[in-house]
Amino acid sequence: MDLPEGSEVPELVLVFSGKRKSGKDFVTDRIQRRLGSEVCGILRLSGPLKQQYAQEHGLDLDQLLGSGPYKERYRADMIHWGETRRLQDPGFFCRLATRGIRQPVWVVSDARRLSDLQWFRSKFPLQTQCVRVQSSEETRMQRGWSFTAGVDDAESECGLDSGVQFDWIITNEGDAPSLDEQLQPILKLAEEASSSSSISRS
Ligand SMILES: Nc1ncnc2c1ncn2[C@@H]1O[C@H](COP(=O)(O)OP(=O)(O)OP(=O)(O)O)[C@@H](O)[C@H]1O
Numbered sequence: 001m002d003l004p005e006g007s008e009v010p011e012l013v014l015v016f017s018g019k020r021k022s023g024k025d026f027v028t029d030r031i032q033r034r035l036g037s038e039v040c041g042i043l044r045l046s047g048p049l050k051q052q053y054a055q056e057h058g059l060d061l062d063q064l065l066g067s068g069p070y071k072e073r074y075r076a077d078m079i080h081w082g083e084t085r086r087l088q089d090p091g092f093f094c095r096l097a098t099r100g101i102r103q104p105v106w107v108v109s110d111a112r113r114l115s116d117l118q119w120f121r122s123k124f125p126l127q128t129q130c131v132r133v134q135s136s137e138e139t140r141m142q143r144g145w146s147f148t149a150g151v152d153d154a155e156s157e158c159g160l161d162s163g164v165q166f167d168w169i170i171t172n173e174g175d176a177p178s179l180d181e182q183l184q185p186i187l188k189l190a191e192e193a194s195s196s197s198s199i200s201r202s
């Protein structure tokens with residue numbers, strides 16, 4: 001298999017997507033806490049994008065990586081900046097984000113486009129599962145979201161709204177079944193995958 005530089009073949013690749021402030025980082029961080037960072041690596045496709053963008057524009061990378069209002073000021077321009085690179089090479093950020101990942105369970109926290117899903121499914125057809133995180137607009141607003149034209153109606157937010165068969169859908173709302181309850185089957189799958197990896201890698 002043509003693996004990214006320095007990576008181990010993953011046993012399970014959970015590819016998460018969801019609208020802004022649906023709670024993708026919150027949910028994926030919780031999964032990593034449950035599984036431990038030895039077993040579960042979080043991959044952010046926007047990580048290498050923000051790193052390069054911050055460097056070229058003299059911006060604060062930590063704030064671009066965080067969940068506050070700072071990154072929202074630059075979001076539209078970052079989307080445009082990233083899209084010019086994706087146009088030449090749709091797998092560009094997927095390849096960079098997967099470099100050097102050695103844990104058996106990969107959690108991709110921020111897929112946004114069909115090309116992102118296609119990249120993981122083509123590299124890891126047996127391991128890849130797609131997870132959607134959803135929340136109502138009301139809840140997202142309470143978390144700081146407000147509709148922004150050119151962002152919330154563009155591919156970055158709507159590219160996976162249709163045409164995708166998700167393996168799992170997590171409803172991240174106050175009145176939904178508890179997050180831990182919903183995550184249970186995914187965690188079980190990840191635990192099984194990591195235990196088979198400790199056998200095959202030992
Ligand atoms: N179930 C929850 N309980 C409490 N707070 C939550 C929950 N889910 C998300 N949040 C909070 O809502 C905010 C947005 O969540 P998060 O950053 O995970 O969303 P996101 O989908 O990754 O957003 P973005 O697309 O902007 O990166 C954060 O402050 C997070 O802590």
Ligand SMILES: C[C@@](O)(CCOP(=O)(O)O)CC(=O)O
Nearest residue numbers: 046049078079082110112156
């Ligand atoms: C520029 C972009 O990567 C920002 C993603 O930021 P976040 O995952 O919402 O923190 C979105 C995109 O690539 O379309």
